[in-house]
Amino acid sequence: MLSFLESVRSALQSIYAHRFRSFLTSLGIIIGVASVIAVVSIVQGLSASISKEFKGLGSNSLTVEAYTTFEEALQGKENVLGLNDYERIVTHIDDISNVSPMFAPFGNFGTTVRAGATSTFTQVMAVTEAYMESAQVFPAQGRFLRASDDKSRRRVAVVGSKTLENLRLTGDPLGQFIDIGGEWFKIIGITEEKGESLGFSKDNYILIPFSVGQVIAGTTTKLNISISFTVDDIEQIDAVQGRVTSLLRQAHHLKPGQRNDFKVQTAQQLSESFESIISTLTLVLGGVVSISLLVGGIGIMNIMLVSVTERTREIGICKALGAQRHHILMQFLIEATTLSLLGGLVGLLLGYLIGFGAAKLIPNFPDAFVPWWAIAMAFGFSSLVGILFGIMPAAKAANLHPIDALRYE
Structure with missing residues (x-):
């Protein structure tokens, strides 16, 4: 020593x-x-x-969306999920709730929104009442979309706080009308702020009733929806994920060993995928x-x-x-x-x-x-x-x- x-x-x-x-x-x-x-x-x-951020999605939530491989995209092929897939999940899968389909009626990149002389570009999503619980999106002012809005195809919208700021609406925004892609909508709710990530706002979006989005998209457009829902018993989340996968594989006529043309992921799996990257x-x-x-x-x-x-x-x-x-x-x-x-x-x-x-x-x-x-x-x-x-x-x-x-x- x-x-x-x-x-x-x-x-x-x-x-x-x-x-x-x-x-x-x-x-x-x-x-x-x-x-x-x-x-x-x-x-x-x-x-x-x-x-x-992923933890805020809820540990008992599942998201189903179409999946197209890079090779298939090069061949011009695009896999989609349709309303029939949504109906199959609602009909055949038990122990789940808040099942909500959603899609972008104006395209994935959004559209122009106007209020008076002010305009901004934002993403517009067509969703149902169940989206509030499945995606953990709650109104800070006003109310969220209801089943009656969807049924009667009311031209109403729930707006993110950043979109509202970009539109520079004065006074109480609830009840005011905005032009979304050439269609007039009445503001019925403002969502809670979620802040920003990597310089991009998580509050720059507009939600409209699903049925209204279908009308805007038209019958000639092939819908590609994603489906979110919550599992009633978190202990059964793996079993439910397996049942949904089996149901959609059978519906899409996929043979044993053939790759899935969709993804069924939990918030934890999304987080793990990101952490792997x-x-x-x-x-x-x-x-x-x-x-x-x-x-x-x-x-x-x-x-x-x-x-x-x-x-x-x-x-x-x-x-x-x-x-x-x-x-x-x-x-x-x-x-x-x-x-x-x-x-x-x-x-x-x-x-x-x-x-x-x-x-x-x-x-x-x-x-x-x-x-x-x-x-x-x-x-x-x-x-x-x-x-x-x-x-x-x-x-x-x-x-x-x-x-x-x-x-x-």
Whole structure:
């Protein structure tokens, strides 16, 4: 233990004596670790923000939507879900409630909405009364769509707060009329605010009765709906998901082994799919920027080899006074590892500051977040770099013959 402490003291003394050179030696590690931490903190901050949003969808909700593979899209094929699929789910699946079909009557990209001389572009969705519970969308003012609105095809609309802001409606918006794609609608409700994500508002939309959306779309348009519903008993969510999948496979005449042309997903599965994408993105980006850690390690090895050459006579004196091979090896190895660890610590702080600053510069971007495993990875990889690239110089110093070292000029 005494020899170890002496090696640590000697290594720190050498680093302090050559402060500027030590800083330049660690610079590669600092840049490498800072790059990795900055990328990881930004991506993980985004992941945490999106995961939080998925949790707000409700753990007992299921969403069914059409799925078209990339190969099928290249062939001009598009799989769709129709009203008959919705009716099958309502008729044949038990233990579910708040079943709501929905589609975009003006297209997925939305349409122009006008109020007086002001106009804006927003997404319009045709939904039923059940959509409120299945999608967790509640009115802050007024009321939500009712079954009677759908039955009588009333031209009424529930508007998101951001859309209302864009239209610059003065006074009480309830009861006022707006032009949606050339059709007049009466505002009956304003939904609760959900904020923004990645600079995009989650309150920029309009909901209209499903039957009205069908009329607007016309009979010539083939509807492609998505279906959302809640499972009464959360313990049965996997069983219900399996029954819906079997029902739709049978209805779509899919053979055993044939890929589904639809997706049945829970909010948790949607979150897991996103987290899988984020993990892959983190791994790829982290791997690219971590190449600089390899460059930093080579820099440490080069400087340590120079240090061994400079201190050859010192090593000879130590050996002549009785220093063993492992003492010399430990001293130079500790010096290389300390340089890497110091570089890792500075790089960690710098990387977080860069990630935090970059997240703040992007409007409405979630705050940077550094997970514990990223911190452990930064210090662990720094230590590994110091040990791996310090072994060669340390071994060279330890293997010097004391007589040759003392005669070195």
